[in-house]
Structures are given as C-alpha cells and as structure tokens.
Amino acid sequence: MYAAKRPSKRPVIFILIVAAWLLAACGSRLSNANWPGLSAEGNIVYVAFGNGVLAYDVETQSNQWVFSPQPGRLSFYAAPSVEDGRVVVGDYGVSQGMFSPGVVVSAYGLSAGSGSTPDELWAANQIAADRIVAPPLQVGDRVFVGTADNQVVALDATDGRELWRKETGHSIWGQPSYKEGVLFVTSMDKKVYAFDAENGDLVWDQPTELGGAIASKALVDTDLIYVTAFDGKLHAISQATGEIKWSAEGQDWVWGAPVMEDGVVYFVDAAGNIYAVDGVSGKQLWTQTVEGTVQTAPAIADGVLYIASDKQSESDAAIVTGLLTAMSTDGGTVLWQQQTAVPIYTAPVIVGEDVVVAVQTTDDLLNAFDRSTGTKKWDVALPDTSQ
C-alpha cells in the first residue's frame, strides 16, 4: 500500500509556504542592519545601535539613559547629533503594517531626564520614506537631517517642526556640514549641494560630478570644502561655486570623511592607506599603511590620528578581528596598536583622555583606550535593548 501511494504535493506546498515566510521575515533584518553610530559631547558618549540609543557617562562609568521607543521594531544606527545636551537622532523606520507597507521614518529630540530614559522633546514623524543613515546636524535652533530617500530636511530643533525640505539625486549618508548660513550636503549621486540654511534655496550644485558616490560628510575649511568619495580621491571644492579646485589620489574607495589639523588634510582609503595632503595645494606630504580594511573616518587630536580597521587572522582567514591604530601626524609613525574582538567599522571618538570605539560583540558595545598608551581602560556591555 505504502509503496504504491501516490506522492502528495502537500510537502512541497508546505515548503513553499515556510520558505516564503522565511523570505519575508529575514528580509527586513537583512536590509536594516548596520554598524553602530557613535558621537560624544563632554564626558558623555552616545551610541545608536539596534533597538535604541544609549548615553554613557565616561567619568562615572555608568549608563545615563537608554532611548528605545519600540523595541524589536525600530532600529537606530545613525550617530546622534548633540548640542548643549540636546540629542537629535533619526531612526531606520518602521513598517506601518502588513496592509500598509510604507515605512515611517522619524527623528527625535531628546534631553537627559531624571530617570533611566531621556525626556522626549519632540518626534518628527513621517520625516522620510526611507532610513536616516546620516547623522543629523544641529546649528543653533535648527536641525538638518539627510535621509536615504534623497531628502535634506530642516527642522526646528525646539519642537521638531519642519521648516523646509529639498531633494538630491540619491541617498544622503553623510552628515550635512554648515558654514556661514550655507549647508553643504553630500549625496550618493556623486555630487555636493550647497543650500541656503535659512530657506533651503539652492546656492549651487556641483557643475561636475565626482568619479564615485559620496558616503561621508564634507569637511569645511576657510574657502574650500574637502570631500572624499568612492573614486578613491580627496576633492577640494570651492565653497563659493562648487568648482573642483584639485583632487588628491588614493588607491581604493574612501568611505570616511577627511579630517584636518594645522592645515593638513588626512584621509584613509579602504585598503588601509593613509594620506597626508597639504590643504591648500593638494600636494601629498606623506603616506602610510595600516593592516586591514578601513571603512570609516579617522579621529584626530593633538597630532595623533586614530584609525579603526579590521584585521584578518594570519592562521585563519575566516577570523576577522578589529584593530585600532594610533599614528603620529608627523610622518605617520605608528604609536600603538590595539586589537579588538570584532572589526571596527564606526569612526572612533575622543572623550577626554580616552579614545572610544564601538564594537558589537555579544559582550561589549564600547571599548575605551588610553589615548597616550593604548591601554584598554573600560568597556560597556551591549544593553538588552540593543540585542
């Protein structure tokens, strides 16, 4: 009887149903994942990662607050913007429901409250239809938010009211930059835009697009802005016209924004090459290399560059850890290196005498090292809300 039983299609249908559900269930996680966003003001480090935003007091080594409005549904990865204790953060959006699949993306204004959660000053709901990847920028009583659905939105920083919005050619992943009433916005469409910060009027958009997408913010100096791109170059662009003045060559994609000290601009490409370039002429002063892939901007303070990268194990290529390198701006001498359990893809921040990096192991979220010696000083565990 069994030998002759006609095979049923039931198992196939069951497999199809399970597979389709898995497809739908796993998909949103795939598309929403990113690395932590890190920023600091005073002694407080702010981390956006997973379900929430965390404020950590370096001095007292304690959590100040955790902001997690919809655990399990809402994710935060863009580095929070902090200005005089006011924190502005954007989320990755939440689906409106099965039969209304549009995504609602919001920005929030927060301030430290008395308890373990911050006071929510305002929430600007439906600010975008796609994620906020770029850290917002606060200038006085305004907040400028770049979104992954190509918009740059100006909000009132006190109540979250929308003041104006403009569109670029593609996603905005870099934090907007500001100088004297002009907002400089980089876009993945390979162009930089200058907007009047007051009313959003376009001052200029770049006459010539760059050779690659721009994933980081523009560095603003006296007359020039410096922009790095996936074309592996550092571009110096006129603040007045958007004209490219000169470009300094790298060898691979540049993910992180350039940094500047004493008239010298530093940038790091994905292959781990560090370049020191004269900020006026674009002439290369020196170059150095660190091990691994560099996917973020370096931090700079008092003549030292702090560069985060990954590091492949020599014995097993499948094992990848992280590496933090302190390098002198005077010729690129390596001062110290420290290994972390996982790759570091978030820009380090400097808090007092510490350099802080974000990791995302099952145990740690933050690691702090002594800026001078590289000695590990403290770490912070991944809070439940971020798991």
Added chain:
Amino acid sequence: MWDAFITIMVNALLLLYDILGNNFILAITVFTILIRAITLPLNLRQQRSSMKMQEIQPQIQAIQKKYKDNPQKMQEEFQKIGYNPADSLMGCLPLLIQMPILFGLYQAIISVLGSTPQAVFDLSQRALLGVDLTALLPIQNKFLWLNMAQPDPLLVLPLLVFGTMFLQQKLLTPQTQNNKDNKKGQQDNPAAAMTQSMTYTMPIMFGFVSLQFPAGLSIYFILSNVIGIAQGFYMRRTMPPPEPKKIAPKVEPVVEPESKKATSSNGRSSGKKKSGSKKRRSAKR
C-alpha cells in the same frame, strides 16, 4: 556554497545593469527571462507529466482501490498503464528548483540595491573582476513611485503578483480540471483537488508576502508570471485536453466487477470532462 551562489547572482545582476544602461528594471527583466529560459525544459516536463497524470487518474484510482492489500500487484498494474509514482515528485522539481533562485534573488536584490552602508560594504566584497562597481554605484533604485529596495506603498505590485500568478496557475492547470461539471471527479481525485486548491493558495500566499517584499523582487514575480502565462497559452495550443475514453479500456482487464463501478463512475465523469472540453473549445471558437 550558498554564498557563492549569491555572489554569482549579484554579479549577474550588476553586469546586466551595466550592459542595459544602468536601468535596474531592465536588468531584472532580462534576468527573469534568463531564469525562465533555464527552467523552461523542467516547466514543460512538469506540465506534460501533470497532464498525463490527469489522463490516467481514473485508472490509478481504480487500481488503488482494487489492490489496496496487494502492493506488488498494484505496482504491476501501474506499470501496465505507464504510471510511475516517482514522476509526481519529478513534477514538483521546477517548483523546488525555483525556491533557491527566489531566496538567492531576494538576497541579491537587497545586496545590489545596498540601502545601508553595511549592504554596500558587503556588495563591494562580492563584486568580481570585470564589474566596475565604482562607476555603477549608486544603483538607481527609483522607478515611478517605487523604491526597488522597499515594498510598494500603494499595494499595486502585490495585487499584480496575485493577479498574474492566479492567471498563470489557471492556465497551467490541465484543462480537464477546470471543468465545472467535474466536481464529483475532483472529490474522488485528491490530486486534482490539490492542484485546484494551489490555483488559489499560491497566488494568495505570494500576494500576501509581496506586501513585505522589496519592489524589485515583486517585479521579478510579476514578470516571471507573465512569462508563465505565455507558456500556459502555448501549452494549451500545443497540448489538447486528454481523451479519457481512449484510455479507459486499458483498465478493464485489471478491474474486477466490484470495482468496475468505480471505473465506470470515473468513466462517466471522464465523459463529462470530454463534453466539457468540447464546450470550452466551441466557446473559444
């Protein structure tokens, strides 16, 4: 292994995107046509197998009833009428083969459209030599009101997924099963009932999950269904509905008088099928 499969799909999509003037819709279209072309022989085989099954279903049931306590004899009788149970599994093969393609395409679309820095970083690790990712990025993810990496907010694509898949299922279901006069036959025939239920459950299921799929994947489904519809029309033109009467006598020698009732019952319903088919054909005219 799976990772290598995803990498191949990602690079195929990137190459098509490059060749087709950086148009992601066109890239998905050509990709879909290629996938359907690769699986076409399997699909045709499934259809032929399905139609053949439908044709000899009354005899199979009669044999199953008569020899339910004698599997060996049942097998012998099955062989006589040219039925091999394993063929039913082979008929499911195209569906099973398409599942990893769907999974792979889903991940490939998410990867190629790279809506987060991490996704683009992963993409940069996957791009093979010959793909100039620097020039290709950013991938144009907007088409009309759609963001290819996100579900359609207006629900147009899920409805189209449902509609096209329903039509495809209808056309690919053997014609005898579409006969409304044959309800009793379907009750006696669980396989036909199952196929009939798939006509509704599959479109509903895929339409439902399309609510959460990236628009790019929904477009793949719709295009794939449209090609399936064309294939269904082709099958209907080239493969006429079965003529059960010609086959029925083959069963006679193996069916005892008691089970002749079952055979004749099926025979009657088969007769209705035929007349139903005639009606349909004349309606077409």
